[in-house]
Each structure stands twice: as C-alpha cells, then as structure tokens.
Amino acid sequence: MxxxxxxxxxxxxxxxSAVWGIVxxxxxxxxxxxxxxxxxxxxxxxxxxxxxxxxxxxxxxQETAGSQGAHSANALAHRVFAVPSDWSAYxxxxxxxxxxxxxxxxxxxxxxxxxxxxxxxxxxxDSSISGFRRISFDISSIQxxxxxxxxxxxxxxxxxxxxxxxxxxLGLSNEPVTVEPVRVLTDFSSGDLTRWxxxxxxxxxxxxxxxxxxxxxxxxxxxxxxxVELTGTSSSALVRWRPAQTMDWYDYKTLEFDVKLAVGSTxxxxxxxxxxxxxxxxxxKFVPGSNYVTCxxxxxxxxxxxVNELLFYVNRTGAYDPSTKPMxxxxxxxxxTKTALPPSPDVVWLDxxxxxxxxxxxxxxxxxxxxxxxxxxxxxxASLDIKLTGTSLSAYTRRSWIAEAGGRTQDxxxxxxxxxxxxxxxxxxxxxxxPIGFSANVVSGPGGGNIWFYPSGYDNWETIAIDLTPYxxxxxxxxxxxxxxxxxxxxDAATAAGxxxxxxxxxxxxxxxxxIVVDNPNVDDFEDGNIDDWYxxxxxxxxxxxxxxxxxxxxxxxxxxxxxxxxxxITCLTPPGSSSAYARKTLHADWSKxxxxxxxxxxxxxxxxxxxxxxxxxxxxYAQTHEFCPTNQWQTFKIDISQxxxxxxxxxxxxxxLLFYVNxxxxxxxxxxxSQKLYIDNIRLTxxxxxxxxxxxxxxxxxxxxxxxxxxxxVCTGYFANAFPDKNDPATLRPVFFLEEPxxxxxxxxxISKGLTSPTDVPEGSKVDxxxxxxxxxxxxxxxATSITIVESGLEIPKPVGLSHKACGGGRRGxxxxxxxxxxxxxxxxxATVCGRVLAVGSDLYGNAWMYIDxxxxxxxxxxxxxxxVYDYWYGYYANEANVGKFAVVTGxxxxxxxxxxxxxxxxxxxxxxxxxxxxxxxxxxxxxx
Numbered sequence: 001m002x003x004x005x006x007x008x009x010x011x012x013x014x015x016x017s018a019v020w021g022i023v024x025x026x027x028x029x030x031x032x033x034x035x036x037x038x039x040x041x042x043x044x045x046x047x048x049x050x051x052x053x054x055x056x057x058x059x060x061x062q063e064t065a066g067s068q069g070a071h072s073a074n075a076l077a078h079r080v081f082a083v084p085s086d087w088s089a090y091x092x093x094x095x096x097x098x099x100x101x102x103x104x105x106x107x108x109x110x111x112x113x114x115x116x117x118x119x120x121x122x123x124x125x126d127s128s129i130s131g132f133r134r135i136s137f138d139i140s141s142i143q144x145x146x147x148x149x150x151x152x153x154x155x156x157x158x159x160x161x162x163x164x165x166x167x168x169x170l171g172l173s174n175e176p177v178t179v180e181p182v183r184v185l186t187d188f189s190s191g192d193l194t195r196w197x198x199x200x201x202x203x204x205x206x207x208x209x210x211x212x213x214x215x216x217x218x219x220x221x222x223x224x225x226x227x228v229e230l231t232g233t234s235s236s237a238l239v240r241w242r243p244a245q246t247m248d249w250y251d252y253k254t255l256e257f258d259v260k261l262a263v264g265s266t267x268x269x270x271x272x273x274x275x276x277x278x279x280x281x282x283x284x285k286f287v288p289g290s291n292y293v294t295c296x297x298x299x300x301x302x303x304x305x306x307v308n309e310l311l312f313y314v315n316r317t318g319a320y321d322p323s324t325k326p327m328x329x330x331x332x333x334x335x336x337t338k339t340a341l342p343p344s345p346d347v348v349w350l351d352x353x354x355x356x357x358x359x360x361x362x363x364x365x366x367x368x369x370x371x372x373x374x375x376x377x378x379x380x381x382a383s384l385d386i387k388l389t390g391t392s393l394s395a396y397t398r399r400s401w402i403a404e405a406g407g408r409t410q411d412x413x414x415x416x417x418x419x420x421x422x423x424x425x426x427x428x429x430x431x432x433x434x435p436i437g438f439s440a441n442v443v444s445g446p447g448g449g450n451i452w453f454y455p456s457g458y459d460n461w462e463t464i465a466i467d468l469t470p471y472x473x474x475x476x477x478x479x480x481x482x483x484x485x486x487x488x489x490x491x492d493a494a495t496a497a498g499x500x501x502x503x504x505x506x507x508x509x510x511x512x513x514x515x516i517v518v519d520n521p522n523v524d525d526f527e528d529g530n531i532d533d534w535y536x537x538x539x540x541x542x543x544x545x546x547x548x549x550x551x552x553x554x555x556x557x558x559x560x561x562x563x564x565x566x567x568x569x570i571t572c573l574t575p576p577g578s579s580s581a582y583a584r585k586t587l588h589a590d591w592s593k594x595x596x597x598x599x600x601x602x603x604x605x606x607x608x609x610x611x612x613x614x615x616x617x618x619x620x621x622y623a624q625t626h627e628f629c630p631t632n633q634w635q636t637f638k639i640d641i642s643q644x645x646x647x648x649x650x651x652x653x654x655x656x657x658l659l660f661y662v663n664x665x666x667x668x669x670x671x672x673x674x675s676q677k678l679y680i681d682n683i684r685l686t687x688x689x690x691x692x693x694x695x696x697x698x699x700x701x702x703x704x705x706x707x708x709x710x711x712x713x714x715v716c717t718g719y720f721a722n723a724f725p726d727k728n729d730p731a732t733l734r735p736v737f738f739l740e741e742p743x744x745x746x747x748x749x750x751x752i753s754k755g756l757t758s759p760t761d762v763p764e765g766s767k768v769d770x771x772x773x774x775x776x777x778x779x780x781x782x783x784x785a786t787s788i789t790i791v792e793s794g795l796e797i798p799k800p801v802g803l804s805h806k807a808c809g810g811g812r813r814g815x816x817x818x819x820x821x822x823x824x825x826x827x828x829x830x831x832a833t834v835c836g837r838v839l840a841v842g843s844d845l846y847g848n849a850w851m852y853i854d855x856x857x858x859x860x861x862x863x864x865x866x867x868x869x870v871y872d873y874w875y876g877y878y879a880n881e882a883n884v885g886k887f888a889v890v891t892g893x894x895x896x897x898x899x900x901x902x903x904x905x906x907x908x909x910x911x912x913x914x915x916x917x918x919x920x921x922x923x924x925x926x927x928x929x930x
Contacts, residue, residue: 021090021173024150025079027057035059035079042066042075043154051168052096052132058168063155073106073277075155084114084146090172091140093119096132100164103127103245106157106277107165108305111142112149118142122248122305123152123165132168138177138251156277156306157246179251183336186241189220196226201242205232206314208239215258215292215332225332227262228314235269235318235446240311241334246277249304252336255297261288264327268402268409269317271445271474272297275309285411285474288329298341298414310334316445316475317409344414350479351399351506353382363403367395368483378421378461378504386481388427388498391489393619393656396441399479399506409444412473417513418442418466420506424455427499428492432532433458436588437486437656438501440466445475450654452485452588454516465513485619486588486656521594523658523683524585526566531557534568536584536657542576552581553662560679562600562634567681572662577673581663584617585683591616591652594685595642601630606676607909609814610666610705610776614639617657621646625661627706627775630678631814640690640708658683667776667816668898668907669730692771697739698746700774701781701826707774709783714739716766717747717797717831718893718918726754727777727784736782737762738829738893739770744798747829749782749895751775759788764920767792779819779896779911780828781810800833800891805857805868808834809896809913819896819911820860827894834915835889838927839867841879845905851879853888861912862899869897869914870925878925887928892917 025034030047037043044062051058061077087093099107107123119142125133154165188210195201196208207229214223228239249255255274261267267287274282274297281302286295312331314320320327351361353372362370367390377383386397401410412418424435435458441450449471453464483501484490490499524533538552554571561567570583597614609629616623623644628637644651662678663671693710694700700709717740722733732754740747750770752760762768772785809819810826836853843849852867861867870890872879878888897914898907917924 021092021094021171021175023169023171025059025170026055027051027059027168028055030057032059035077037061037077041077042070042072043077045077048166053169055168058096058166060164060166061152061154062164063159063162071155071158071160073156073158074153076151076153078152079150081148084148087139087144087147087172090174091138092173092175092177093137093139094173094175095135095170096168097123097125097135098130098132098166100166102159102161102163105246105308106153106155106159106163106306108153108156109137110151110153111139111144111147112151113143114146115148118144120303120305121250122246124245124248127245132166136175136177138179157308158278179338181338183252185243185334185336187218187220187333188224188226189222191222191224193226195241195243196239201240203239205230205234205237206239207231211330213260213262213330215260217258217292217294218333225330228312228329228331230314230320230322230327233315233318233321235316236313237315238311238313240309242309246306246308249299249307249336252338253298253300253340254337255299255334256294256337257334258292258294258332259286259288260292260330261290262328262330264320264325266319268475269313269315269319269445270329271313271316273311273313274299274302274304274307275311276303277306278308283472283474284413285409292330292332296341300340313445317477318446346510348415348508349505350508351384352379353377353384353504354379356382358384360403361399361401362397363400364398365396367392368397370397373502376502383502383504386483386501386503388483388491388500389496391484391487391491393485393487394482395484396480396482400477402477409475409477412442412444412468412476412508415473415508415510416467416469417509417511418451418468418506419509419513420464421461421504422453422455422464423461423502424458425500425502426458427490427497430492431488431490432535434532435499436586437482437484437488439482439485441480441482442468442471442473442476443478443480444471444473447472450482452516452590452654454588465509465511467513467516469512485654486586488586520589521685523587523685524568525564525682525684526557526561526568527564529557529566531555531568533587534583534585536586538578538580538582540576540578540581550576552576552578553583555583558679562681564681567679570660570662570678570680572672572674572676574673574675577663577671579664579671580661582659582661585658587655587658589655591641591655591685592650594652594687595640596686596688596690597639597641597683598636598686599683600634600636600681601628602632602634602679603630603815604632604677604679605674606632606815607672607674608666608816610816611662611664611672612678613661613664613706615659615661616641616644616651616655617659618646618649618651619654619656620649620651623651625664627664627773629705629776629814634679634681637704638688638690639706640692642689643708665727665730665777667779667911668909669725669778670907670909696746697741697748698825700783701746701748703774705774705776708771709774710769710771711739711783712769713791714768714770715742715795715797716762716764716768718764718920719762720916720919721761723916724749724751724782725778726751727775729754735761738831739768740798740829740831742798744801744830746825747827747831749780749829749893750785751782752788753784753786756785756788759790762788762790763793764797765793765795766790767795776813776816778898778907779809781813781826782829798831800831803827803830803832803834803894805834805836805855805859805913808832808859808868808894808915809911817911819913828896830894831892831918832894833889833891834868835887836868837887838884840865841876841881841884843876843879844900847875849874849876849879851883851888853890859913863902869912871914871916872925873917873919883927889926889928890915890917891921891924
C-alpha cells in the first residue's frame, strides 16, 4: 500500500472513530471491579440480564439502607479511572438507562476531571416509556482531558424505596444533542392546577384559580393564566408548583415568567425560590406591573439536575392587608430559555455619604446620634459618624430603602458580601482599650441576618467585609448598625462622650468575604497578662437602703497558675457578701458549634466546695448557672453547655459574657459570705459531648455536681409534696420523689424543679425516665429534674433495706465533710428501715416535730446531741415525751440535712443524718417497749 492510500485509510479510521465514539463500559465481560459502592454509599451493585438491546449484561444500582437502617440522599455508585481518561475528542456522553418503577426522581450523574466536578446532570425520561431509554448529554463545554471519576446517584430526592437504576452501554460520541431553544414548563392552557393545589402542593394563605386574562406572550389556546389571591397577612404567604417528577434544567440559563398585579399598588414582597432535590438553590425578587411584564431569573450558576419546586411568595414584606385591599397576582407562560442575562455589576454602591446629607435614608436612631464628618473620610468629602449615647445592648442606627415615598426593597441575592470602611473612636476613657460589640443587621422580608464585625483597634481605618451568603437578602428594607451589642457601654453619662463608629463607602460586592474567626476555642489562658476584658463585676447596695454600692468581688492576675505564667484570682468581698457576687469576661463570640466549656479551678480561704458557678450571658439574656465544686488543689472541670438556652433560644449563638460566681447558695442553702478566692485558668471550648445518660443510679451519682444526667426505667419508691427547697429559690418548697435500682444497689432523691409543671407528682410504683442536674444542697445530693416521663405505673417497689445509723447519709465531697463518721457508699434517697432507742424529742420554729433515736452508734445530731434525727409529719403524734426511752422501728427514706442553730434557726454549714418516715405506710413508726 502506498503512502497516499495509507494516509487515506488512517483519516477514514480516525473519522469513523470520532463519529461512532468509544465504549466506556458495556458490562459484557461481567467485571464490576472498576465500580465501587463503599460504605457509607448506601447502594448494592449487581449485573442484570438482559442488558439494553438484548445484550448479555447491564449494571444495576439498588438503593439500600445502611447497617443501622438509615437511608441517604447521597446513595451512589462510582467508577474510578486508575489512569485519567481523555475525552477531548468527543462532544456527547451517552448511555442506556431504565428504572425499576415509579417516576424518574433522584437519579443523577456527575463527572470529575482531574478530581474536580465538571458536570452534573439529572437522569430523566418519560415515565410512560418502559425498558431502556437512550440518555445523551452535551459535554462539549466542559474540561474533559483528564476524566478521573463517574458518580451515579440513585436517591437524591430521598425516595428511600429500594429503587433500582440500571445502566448500559456507557460511552462517548460526536452525535449532536438537540435541545429546543425554549422549554415551556406551563402555560395553564389545560386548566389543570393539580400541581398547584392540594394534595400535591398545598398553598399557604393563598387560593389559586385560573383566569382568562392571558399574557400577550402566551399563544396557547384556550387563553388561561394562574390567579393567586392573598387570603392572609403572613409574610410567608405563597403558592408553589411541584412537577410530577424532578427536572434537569442544565440545558438552559434563564427562567422566565410573565406576571401582572391585578389588584394592589405595592410591588414589593414578591419573590421566587427554586428547589433542587429539596434544597433551596435560588431566591430572587420579582416586580409585577399593572400590565403583564416578563420577569427573568438567572439560573446558570445554580445546581439544577433535580429541580422539584418553584415557590412564589406574594407578601414577603407583609405590606398587604387582604381584609381592606384584596390582592391578586396573575402568573403565566413559565418557561426556560438559553438566553444568557447580562451580568449584574460586580460592585453596587449603597452610600458614599458624599451628597452632603444622610437624610432621609438614615431614618432611625436608638441611643445613638448621627453626623457627617467632613474632616476624616475614605472618599471625599464626608463619612458618617454613629455615636453611642446610652447603655442599651440594642443601641443602633438604621439605613432604610423604603423611607422615601415610592422607596423599594432591594434584591442583594447576586452579591456575596457587604463591604465598608470603618474606624472606631473611644468614648469613655475608663473603659477597656478594645472595641467589640458591633454588628450589621440586614432586614429582608420576614427575617434577616445579624452579622458581627470586629474592628481590630481604635482610630484606624480598615475595610470590613461581611458574608451575606448564609442569609435571604431578596427583599432588603433596612440595614441596622449596632454599636453596643456586647454591653460594653463605652459611654460617659457625665460628659456625654460616647464611642463613635465611623463608616464610609457602603457597598455590595460579588467577591466572597474572607472568613472571620469569632469562635476561638481558647477563651482565655491569661498568658497575655491582660484582664481588661474582665472589667465587669457585681455591684450591690450595702447596707440595704443606704444608697451606697460596693463591688462584690475583685479580679486580679496571679502567678499561681494551673499552667503557664498567669491565672485569674477572683476574691469575694465581705461586705456586701452577696449571693450573686461574680466576675464577668466581656466578649462577643459564636460558640454554637461547641458543646463543652472546660477550665481549671481551685479555691482558697473557703470553708466549702459549694456555691461556685459559671454561666453564659448571651444577647438574649442569661442561660442557666452550672455548679462546680473546686477544692484547694487545681483540677479540670468540664461543663456541658450544649443545652444552654434563654427561653427557647440557644444561648451559644451570640455570647457576650462569661460569669464566674463565688458566693452562691451552697450545700446548706446559704452563701459563705467570706473572703474566699476562686482561681481560674485555661478556659477553653471543645466539641466533646459529655456523657449524660447512665445505666445505673450509682454511676450517675459519681459525676460532678452541675452535670446534666438522664436516667431511664427507674422505679419510684415514694413521694413527698412540697418538702424540699428549690435550689434556685430556697424559700419555695418543691415536691421530691425517690428513685431506686430494683436490686437496691443505689437510690437518689429527685426534686421536681420550679419550672417543671408536669407531672405534679410521681406515685410510688411508677417507672420513670428523668433528666436533671446533679446537685448538692441542704446536706443531700439529689437530681434537680428538668424533664420527667412516667413510663408505667403500679409496679412493685423494692423492699426496704436495713441500715445502721452510721451507714445513713453521705461522706466527704471536696472541702465538705459530709455527715460525721460516715462509712460506705452514700445512701441518701434509699428506701430503708432503721431502729433505735428514742433519746429525745422536740420541734423547731417552723413547726417541724422530730425525735433522736440511737442504735448504739451514737452518731452526732444537732449542736452536740446524739442520734439519727427522725422527722414526725404527724405534728408530734410520735415525737412526744411519752415515747422517750422506747425502742423505735422506722421505715422511710435516708436523707442528710442541715444542722440548725437553735438561736438563729438557720443552717450552721454542717450536715447531719436525718430520716423521713414513709407517710403512706400503716405503721411507718413502731415502738417496742423495754
């Protein structure tokens, strides 16, 4: 063969290959080793027969639950190329596909080039076509010189039904893919509104019908459009369209629809939201007119392989009142086009402050004043000064886009960041030397985002870029600047000097904002030698009514540290000796991803380990106080903050203060009121989840005070109404019941907390699930219940255990001695029988009758007396002089109680053994002669 013929044959061969393409995988060799379904991809792969066109094999990908029964929207199979494949010579990806049943929902294919996703397409077909269907995708515009992976999804819409996708003849060609230039989604000519109304897609505060007022762009017949009438006042009023099956829109760049506002003059409040596989992927404002106008939405940058919903908001700004002015919106001729919309500007200027006025746009001030500064600016001739004039955490200034007549909300959805130049000027010289507490609050439609920013110092211009991407910004009406959100209060009422936030060149940008680190897990290790941020301390009136206020604590650095060079020493001051004496670190941080607060602590000059606590202060208020019990040796404490709330709001999302209390009510219900010192070091945050659920009561009682604990399936052995002081309000008595293990190995008293309204009582024999806080108070370790569920009733309770007096109560914990001469495991809460000779009887000023009994142990009681203190709830029926010297047998509950000073009738700070007879028994106390 001569050279000319050889060249011709080569050309023809190459041309034929380019036309007919190559096969990536036809599965005819029965080898699936290149395909993977590794955990946790929730699929099973197999060969099925016959394949497309009667071939021997095809690949079947079945959605399957994981080992724990869970399904995944990421259920997939993937084909990995050990050597990257070059597809550059081909323009079309093709394969045959069929499904096991149902609609073509949730099936997609993704292609990776050099390990980067370059193509995502939905696998869709007409559901009426049975068997295999040829699927073709144009790949001419993607980079495809180093194809490394093919991924096929089978459950993106969460069908979770074990559905099977079968594919065959996966290959490449240059066969053109033809796509119609305009794809009409609906023109309403059929009059069928099934997909707009219940049950498939219920509307919210709207009704939908058809109207003959057709868009002039719609040439369909008969002439019909959708009429949406607002029937409520909600800013979330909407109507939605859900197609029968999900749709792939990747062949198109623009969504278009025609709209007309039939009744009503306000054009704000209309937005469209698109969902792909159930996730919102595009939100845009649209503006109807009194006649039909075409609205266009750029969809070219959104994920759109599984489009399953269009949602039309009709009152997003809450501007309409249908009771006085009914509103109807007409929608028609919804379609997709290949037309690319002209790009929006990369930067939009909102305010440069160079017009010589800030009015009327800056229309609202709260504890702030505004002025133009013509001496200090980024762009000539002015900047804006926002001056703090009060101490409110909500001090702010507002910029409005609807203040003027005819003013409209703004759509910022095309932009990623809000940018401005800023500097801060100090107001009160006495305040610490760092600026915090600033935020920009974007108010859009029914909600908005409060976005913090952190100037690095004073009197320094710097560029602030705020990330807008987590927020809906389709209907922006206001922008607020907060200037004291952490309660730093940099304002001097005497001189009227206030901190100033100076801003210039407010603008929007498509550039992403750099990340701002606000959640540093190292809260404070004191190694910088600076405690300016601990400047808040409790202040109390002393003496009461004097009008003289004294600080409750002092804060200072100490070199007595758990590690490093420095720690914080908080000293309680007496007077005033307040039970709420605290030192507070002022900050502005997001702790929402952290679960545990960790710190090192010890005490000095303290008579007890109790009365110390830590608490988060959020912008919304104070979260619960967490108790901890330090000793005179450094130790590490871990506090579960994962459930810290103010009402129903997570307290961790905006933390503005961390408070350490040094004189709270302790184990005996009273503060120390001494000069005790609390040392704190190495405050940090972790994502560690602390154990809260325990198998046994004994295990739960081993954890430190303040820990949240859950016990399940424990049996209640007894109940007392209004018998135990509430730890957060000692003057209020709360119900208490007793839980015990069936094998009588451990028991615990449970106090129904003041905030818990149900159940009001827990009858004996109830099987109970309870969550609460392990607490020590009035000599007893107990569970302060925050949630109680009675699972079952009428069960048999364990028999009482016989105990000697020395085995009653609990021993030393930390600096607290417990009851005198205790041995063994703590028995507080145990259903028990005790006995002993009656040594003495008496009553206190509160009308409580009691008697001391002794079994020969001679345990200590109040003020040098001997015996176990048994309460008489029958007003002296048992505790009377006639029974002194008799031998008593008592069945009830072991407790520890506070020794009472006979002169003051207040706790002395010393625990003694007490016993509560069970009132429901026929003979809770029996006397034996002799």
